[in-house]
Amino acid sequence: MKPLLEVKNLTMAFGGIKALDGVHLHIAPGQIAALIGPNGAGKTTLFNCLTGIYTPTSGDILLNAPGGKTRRLNGLKINAITALGVARTFQNIRLFGGMTVLENVMIGRHPRSSSGILGAIFRPPATRREERDIVDKSYALLESIGLGDSANELASNLPYGAQRRLEIARALATEPRVLLLDEPAAGMNPQETNELEGLLTRLQAAHELSILLIEHDMKLVMNLAENIFVLDYGEEIARGAPQEIRNNPAVIKAYLGEEDDAEAQ
Amino acid sequence: MKYFPELKKSFVIALWFMLLTFPILVIRVNTIENIVVWRWINLALIGIAAFVLSFLWQLYLKHKTAAAPDAAAHQSALVRRMSDPKFYRPFLLLIGILALVFPFVASHYQINIMTTALIYVMLGLGLNIEVGLAGLLDLGYVAFYAVGAYSYALLNYHFGLGFWTLLPAGALIAAFFGLLVGFPVLRLRGDYLAIVTLAFAEILRLVLENWNAFSFGPSGISNIPRPGFFGIDLTLEQSAVYMYFLLVALCVLTVFVIHRLQHSRIGRAWVALREDELACQAMGVDKTRAKLTAFALGATWAGMAGVLFAAKTTFINPASFTFLESAMILAIVVLGGMGSIVGVIIAALAIILLPEYLRVLGDYRMILFGAALILMMIFRPRGLVTPAGKTYEFRCADPPPAPEEKGRP
Numbered sequence: 001m002k003p004l005l006e007v008k009n010l011t012m013a014f015g016g017i018k019a020l021d022g023v024h025l026h027i028a029p030g031q032i033a034a035l036i037g038p039n040g041a042g043k044t045t046l047f048n049c050l051t052g053i054y055t056p057t058s059g060d061i062l063l064n065a066p067g068g069k070t071r072r073l074n075g076l077k078i079n080a081i082t083a084l085g086v087a088r089t090f091q092n093i094r095l096f097g098g099m100t101v102l103e104n105v106m107i108g109r110h111p112r113s114s115s116g117i118l119g120a121i122f123r124p125p126a127t128r129r130e131e132r133d134i135v136d137k138s139y140a141l142l143e144s145i146g147l148g149d150s151a152n153e154l155a156s157n158l159p160y161g162a163q164r165r166l167e168i169a170r171a172l173a174t175e176p177r178v179l180l181l182d183e184p185a186a187g188m189n190p191q192e193t194n195e196l197e198g199l200l201t202r203l204q205a206a207h208e209l210s211i212l213l214i215e216h217d218m219k220l221v222m223n224l225a226e227n228i229f230v231l232d233y234g235e236e237i238a239r240g241a242p243q244e245i246r247n248n249p250a251v252i253k254a255y256l257g258e259e260d261d262a263e264a265q
Numbered sequence: 266m267k268y269f270p271e272l273k274k275s276f277v278i279a280l281w282f283m284l285l286t287f288p289i290l291v292i293r294v295n296t297i298e299n300i301v302v303w304r305w306i307n308l309a310l311i312g313i314a315a316f317v318l319s320f321l322w323q324l325y326l327k328h329k330t331a332a333a334p335d336a337a338a339h340q341s342a343l344v345r346r347m348s349d350p351k352f353y354r355p356f357l358l359l360i361g362i363l364a365l366v367f368p369f370v371a372s373h374y375q376i377n378i379m380t381t382a383l384i385y386v387m388l389g390l391g392l393n394i395e396v397g398l399a400g401l402l403d404l405g406y407v408a409f410y411a412v413g414a415y416s417y418a419l420l421n422y423h424f425g426l427g428f429w430t431l432l433p434a435g436a437l438i439a440a441f442f443g444l445l446v447g448f449p450v451l452r453l454r455g456d457y458l459a460i461v462t463l464a465f466a467e468i469l470r471l472v473l474e475n476w477n478a479f480s481f482g483p484s485g486i487s488n489i490p491r492p493g494f495f496g497i498d499l500t501l502e503q504s505a506v507y508m509y510f511l512l513v514a515l516c517v518l519t520v521f522v523i524h525r526l527q528h529s530r531i532g533r534a535w536v537a538l539r540e541d542e543l544a545c546q547a548m549g550v551d552k553t554r555a556k557l558t559a560f561a562l563g564a565t566w567a568g569m570a571g572v573l574f575a576a577k578t579t580f581i582n583p584a585s586f587t588f589l590e591s592a593m594i595l596a597i598v599v600l601g602g603m604g605s606i607v608g609v610i611i612a613a614l615a616i617i618l619l620p621e622y623l624r625v626l627g628d629y630r631m632i633l634f635g636a637a638l639i640l641m642m643i644f645r646p647r648g649l650v651t652p653a654g655k656t657y658e659f660r661c662a663d664p665p666p667a668p669e670e671k672g673r674p
Contacts, residue, residue, distance in 0.1 A: 078546040094543065096544065107550070111549030120529030131530070
């Protein structure tokens with residue numbers, strides 16, 4: 001099966017430092033994959049390249065739409081990539097704190113709606129319908145992540161775990177094919193992480209999503225991901241099913257260090 | 266003792282004030298008789314006044330912190346009641362009737378200052394798009410105002426075009442200038458944007474001041490015609506009334522349009538852009554487009570206000586478009602509460618009308634005006650009206666719509 005998202009030989013250099021060096025990655029349609037690695041391995045840099053925040057120095061990021069058309073994402077604007085169906089959440093939560101929970105999700109409908117200035121002023125039936133549709137779809141999404149009751153609260157007043165879920169709902173509102181989650185379980189307690197696991201499985205099935213997640217919680221990663229990519233110092237050191245990764249000596253070395261190192265100190 | 270800390274603090278503050286005011290309020294040197302008059306009674310009065318005021322202030326603060334949760338609940342209840350049609354419809358009706366009756370009971374002078382205030386309502390609402398909604402701090406808003414005013418004056422002078430042709434034309438030309446400024450500053454944010462827009466306004470003003478062949482320089486353009494009324498000649502008083510109604514109508518139009526923009530897909534994108542630029546783009550909002558539309562639409566209203574200003578005063582010169590004007594309009598937006606239409610209207614009326622009505626106080630009026638502004642910022646630091654998030658009606662269908670129903674485009 002042709003992968004939905006393909007990253008080929010991707011290099012991202014900041015001056016002389018290569019944050020990413022020849023990274024390969026692919027996600028099949030409907031697959032949950034994980035990207036792991038020690039701090040500073042280049043995981044978030046890869047996300048930033050995928051979503052257009054950085055333009056990669058070299059290499060290709062290809063999105064294969066189901067129709068067979070392939071789009072190269074390098075150098076596209078952030079919003080254009082979102083419109084093509086790649087949505088993300090952020091490691092440090094970036095909600096629109098001054099807007100209500102519902103409005104946060106409604107912003108996500110932006111690339112899937114079209115009314116302009118004249119539509120806003122004259123509010124023809126088409127715009128009214130669209131606005132109705134935005135509210136209804138956003139509310140349905142909120143219900144599906146269990147935040148329906150807080151729809152009219154300010155996003156900044158939500159508890160931490162709910163804010164993380166709201167970020168996911170906001171990203172889902174853009175109707176992505178690929179969802180990139182940057183440490184969705186960071187700062188959550190085991191109970192919340194458990195719920196998150198269930199939620200992601202449910203959402204993945206309901207929206208026919210492919211998910212790529214960065215996560216440090218190994219239990220979550222091992223339970224969810226079918227395929228794991230391990231980065232260290234910008235290079236891919238391992239890939240494979242959870243079981244293979246768990247026993248991979250290179251991965252253990254990257255995470256725990258070598259015994260020689262420990263003795264040398 | 267219950268209030269001992271407050272009393273102690275007030276005592277220190279009183280001593281401090283006595284020390285500060287000692288040189289000017291106690292010592293008076295009489296140079297004719299070569300004696301020094303020591304007015305100790307002033308010192309005592311200052312001490313007592315500072316002590317009492319500071320004590321009351323601290324009691325108030327203490328009370329406020331104790332009752333803070335209640336106050337928040339009260340606030341939201343008030344906001345909810347304000348947005349209830351049963352409550353605000355009669356209120357709007359009353360304001361409407363007052364606005365209609367006003368020119369027939371007020372003097373010519375009153376009508377004129379009210380018209381000026383209404384021009385500032387338009388300016389404030391226009392700048393509110395840029396600053397309040399989209400979060401683009403524009404310190405050169407007056408430039409677009411000048412563009413509108415000069416568009417009317419010059420196009421009328423050279424081509425004899427009328428007010429009604431030039432009102433939309435002036436708005437369009439200003440919108441074009443908005444785009445012109447918008448393009449180079451797309452990458453800038455906050456302070457940097459403020460400096461560039463400030464510079465743009467100064468450049469425009471200096472060009473108008475020095476390019477005599479184009480703009481008639483500092484001497485300005487006079488004899489700008491007032492707006493026509495179906496070809497009927499109006500007396501000065503009649504045309505003031507006409508101008509007033511024109512502005513009331515345009516202000517209503519402005520409120521209508523801006524209210525609709527604010528609660529639309531575009532308005533939401535602006536607010537999101539203000540809250541977090543990166544996240545907003547990641548949600549598929551085109552930053553370039555959102556910023557440019559905000560600049561262009563904000564400038565449109567300044568342009569319209571400029572045409573009206575030129576038509577009202579019948580004379581314009583660059584001195585009317587200094588930085589002070591920009592600051593005044595920005596003060597209106599900040600005082601009113603960023604992003605709040607009602608707040609901006611109240612603030613515009615207050616800022617323009619207060620100095621006029623305080624004229625009876627003579628030289629003290631600007632001191633009182635300043636004090637009023639400072640007090641307002643102490644008591645309502647986020648502006649007169651803090652905009653509350655809109656509550657949407659959503660369909661809770663039975664059974665609730667399952668996520669599976671969502672299709673792809």
